[in-house]
Amino acid sequence: MLVRRERAGDVAAVRAVVAAAFTRPAEPDDRPETVTETPIEVRLLDELRADPGWIPALSLVAVDGQIDAGEVVGHVVCTRGQLDGRPVLGLGPLAVRPDRQRAGVGSALMHAVLAAAEARDETLVALLGEPAYYRRFGLRPASEFGIVAPDPQWGAYFQARPLGGAAPTPGRFRYAEPFERL
Template sequence: MLIRRERPADIDAIRAVTTAAFNRPGLDGEPVETGLLEELRADPGWLPGLSFVAQADTGEVVGHVVCTRGQVGPVPALGLGPLSVVPGHQRAGVGSALMHAVLGAADALDEPLVALLGEPAYYGRFGFRPAREEGVIAPDPAWGDYFQVRLLTAHTPRARGAFGYAEPFTRL
């Protein structure tokens, strides 16, 4: 498996990966994450250097992750997601490899923190903690411990307050 930056030729494959990863029985139409990803790509908050794919040895794109520009209080920060892995490759380390790649890249770019909405038991292994413990307020208080942050090397104590995702997230 190879983790690399997204290329323009990957867009259709990423769409298929995202749709397959978030498709659920009884879902009418495509998952909301598929449309969100397209809207994020067209948003000023899109950061091409933080969009990664997992490519299988066959050359097939089997996973994708992206961070987009957000902010916490007055400080620029990152919002992570969606993270997608096709069902046939889930629980095989693809998601973990994508997470390590995007977090390493974000740290190398001197970003202060990454925020996400997700399962604490899964994301805790990557150093994510409930955001409120770090003084970061979720866009929706009902998210509780599912709204998490990972502090990076460039973190500053000024990065406290309400978190705001890239604008397409606000339409979910």
């Protein structure tokens, strides 16, 4: 497996990976109108690509096989967020094809995108996700840094990590605008 920047020819494969990773199996008591064919994360990714907050250098894919001919099995992206008007990063979605989950693909993508962000001299990354998973990448509840989540109900699931030795600055976090339409 290799991790590299997403290319124009990867977009359809990335959409397929994100759709597969976030498709929720139908439950027996689901009403047909509550089950969507396309997960919201796919629409979010499409809208992020068209947003000024899209950062091509921080849209990464994991590929099986050769770097130019391999099959996309995972994707992660960071987009431009704001912390009281200061530029920071919002991470997500992170997606791994279901048949490759729990095989280190997500971890490789996380390490790569955090390293790429730090190499760009970014100061902070924030995300909404499972604390038990993201803790291994140095993320902690954002509230520990005085960072206020877009939705206070997110609690410890809204996490942050300072980058490049920067001291975290308190403030209210905002994702790129497409997140606000979810």
